[in-house]
Amino acid sequence: MVLNQLTVLDAVRMLQRRELSAVQLMRACFARIEQREDSVHAxxxxxxxxxxxxxxxxxxxxxxxPLHGLPFGVKDVFDTQDLPTAYGSPIYQDHRPEADAAAVTRCRQAGALVAGKTVTTEFATFKAPLTRNPHNTAYTPGGSSSGSAAAVADFMVPFALGTQTAASVIRPAAYCGVVGFKPSFGTIPRDGIKTLASSLDTVGCFTRTVDDAGLIASVLMDQPALRRLNYDGPPRVGIYRTPQWRHTLPETREALAQAAETLGRARAVVQEVDLPPEYCALVQLQSDIMAHEATRSLAVERERHASQISPGLQALLQGGDKIDAAKHQANLQRAAEMYARVGGWFERFDVLLTPSAQGEAPFADQGTGDPLFGRVWTLFGLPCVHLPFATGPHGLPVGLQAVGPKGDDYRLLCIAKWMHDKLRPQG
Known part of the structure; x- marks a missing residue:
């Protein structure tokens, strides 16, 4: 038994029974970190x-x-009282918060142990960090929760915290081949997290199974029911190709076709979801809302430390400057109007199955990948779970995300577990 490879549930059971000590598990995790960190930089x-x-x-x-003795990683946009918090920026290189972020506090109160702070992109935006994909270090792990996804994928810790403003949980989970869970907007407190876009920022987590994600979410969301995911099925699954389908790579198209066939054989009702033509504008709408709110959130940093902000982030903020308050309110209203139509989808389907990313992870020198396929679900505040189950032409992970109705995170996770059990290779 390799201790650092234990799932959350298996580790918790052993820790609760005193069959495994917290010191033993922490030592095993640090041994893995020491073995791999020079390559992965998580x-x-x-x-x-x-x-x-x-x-x-x-x-x-x-x-x-419920998390007694379990080591975990904390994305470096969460404040921690006992470790530095730099938000991925040289501006905060020596920053030492006085208190933990609320999500970190919930995990600690449940008995989990912070192993360390994981690498984030600059203020959780797009500047590529040093972190590499543990499956092949020539490739990116995605962003902005780069280190959290890589650390879980490389068996350095059993779970890690992340955040998503566009696709920063789902995309890294896809590239690194782990389960990523982004809950309904507002269900996990964001106190003590560096704000980027207040209408969009959402706390999430990375694990290696859906059951594990349920247990971690039960603590973060204060919903004990999430600790036991039960679903008899079969579900009604809507295949949502999105108006951006032309940007997908063959491995994602193959994964969606494979999933539809496999789930259909398992007696799920699988049907295509109509693509409303006006939804082509949603990606830009999310981008505009994010850019405008980021200009507000990072106003002090721009005023006092402009030279320490990357050119890419400067460009994003300059775009946000062009969107005034009236236009921003109109954008929020338009998003709300478009979201009203989504309710009809969940009258016909229990869950949507849709791309998490264009395909496999791109090379590290090409950035952290395009957040294209996460933006709309973050804009709508819907819960999402990335399900890894396939590989692409370069042997890197590929999967899809399951999306559910807002506020029904328990049922989404239950169905996601049911689907993942059917989709994963057996044996």
Whole structure:
């Protein structure tokens, strides 16, 4: 048994029964980090001695909660009181927050142990970090939750926290071949997280199974029911190719065709979803809302530290400057009007199955990939789960995302587990 490769559920069971100590698991995770970090570069800050000391204290005391003794990674946009928090920017190189972000606090209160801070792109935007895809370090892990996805995929920690403003949970999960869960907007507190776009920012997590995502989400969302995902099925599955289908690569098209066939054989009702022509504008709408709100969120940094902001982020913020408050309110209203039509989809379908990314991860020197296929679902605030189950022409992971109605995260995760069990290679 390789301890650092345990799933969340398996590790938790052993920790709860005292068949495994928190120190043993933390040591195994750090051994993997020491073995691979020079290649993967998943971590922005680590303090092995402090993490092991906290693990030892847990081992000496009572069981503390559902995540007792479980190491995890924290994207470096979440404040942490015992580790530096730089938000992926040299502006905050020496920043030491006085308190943890609320999501980190919830995990700690449930007994989880922070192993370290994972690498993020600059203020959770698009500048490519040093982090590499653990499956092949010539390729990107995606962004902006680059280190979190890579750390879980490379068995450095069993789970990690991330955020999504466009596609920053789902796309890295797709490129790294792990489960990524972005819940309904507003269901996890964002206190203590560096804001990028307040209408869009959403806390999410990375795990290696859907069951694991349910357990972590149960803590983050304060919904104990998520700890047991039960669904008899079969579901009604809507295949949503999106108006951007022409941008998909053959491996994503093949994955969607394979999924439709496999789920159909499993007696799911699988049908195509109509593509409203006006939805072609949604990607740009999300981009405009994000850019405008980012100019507000990063106003102080622009005023005082402009030279330390990357050219790419400067360009995004300059685009946001061109959108005034009235136009921004009109954009939000238009998004709300378009979202009203989505409810009809979930009268016909239990879940939508749609691309997570164009295809396999691109080369690292080409950036973190296009967030194209996550923008609309973030704009609408819908819960999404990335399901890895295939590989592309270069042997890199490929999968799809399941999307559910807002607020029905439990049912989405239940159906996502049912589908993932059918789609994953057996044996």
């Amino acid at each position: 971590w922005a800050a680590l303090d092995k001695d402090a993490a092991l000391a906290r693990a030892l204290l847990l081992d000496k005391g009572p069981i503390t909660g």
